[in-house]
Amino acid sequence: MLEWVKLPERRSETGNIVIAEVEKDVPFAIRRVYCLVDLDVETRRGFHAHRQLEQLVICLHGSCRILLDDGSRRTEVTLAQPNRGLLLRSMIWREMFDFSQGCVLMVLASEHYDEADYIRNYDDFMQLVGVPSDSFS
Numbered sequence: 001m002l003e004w005v006k007l008p009e010r011r012s013e014t015g016n017i018v019i020a021e022v023e024k025d026v027p028f029a030i031r032r033v034y035c036l037v038d039l040d041v042e043t044r045r046g047f048h049a050h051r052q053l054e055q056l057v058i059c060l061h062g063s064c065r066i067l068l069d070d071g072s073r074r075t076e077v078t079l080a081q082p083n084r085g086l087l088l089r090s091m092i093w094r095e096m097f098d099f100s101q102g103c104v105l106m107v108l109a110s111e112h113y114d115e116a117d118y119i120r121n122y123d124d125f126m127q128l129v130g131v132p133s134d135s136f137s
């Protein structure tokens with residue numbers, strides 16, 4: 001479930017360049033890029049899975065935590081490095097939290113925005129992945 005993508009970097013005394021190229025680093029064609037900025041440090045967000053969408057999440061500045069749940073396993077990781085992207089495949093429930101002040105997340109996505117691709121109810125998600133929703137309690 002945890003798939004990290006190490007992005008190549010060009011480092012120099014005047015600054016660093018982090019690169020993400022489709023096929024080499026990003027395993028899908030990018031159809032959308034969006035950024036999460038001005039994040040409330042107290043907020044927990046996400047609370048959804050996607051039916052088809054694949055995403056590469058990159059923390060450009062600061063840090064945050066992300067919970068991943070594939071219906072049978074849960075794990076939490078820290079995103080904190082611009083050269084270390086987290087690949088979110090379809091049918092992964094995600095929640096993001098513990099945003100540092102000024103945290104900036106960039107998301108590379110395989111499809112345009114489509115609300116019909118979201119699964120926003122956890123019980124629906126568990127039904128779709130075929131696991132009884134009380135299996136974590």
Ligand code: TYD
Pocket residue numbers: 032034036045046047048113
């Ligand atoms: P959402 O993906 O639920 O945010 P998060 O997972 O960070 O909590 O999106 C929040 C709102 O923004 C929702 O009303 C849909 C809208 N939105 C778009 O219109 N286009 C987009 O590309 C994204 C990612 C969200």
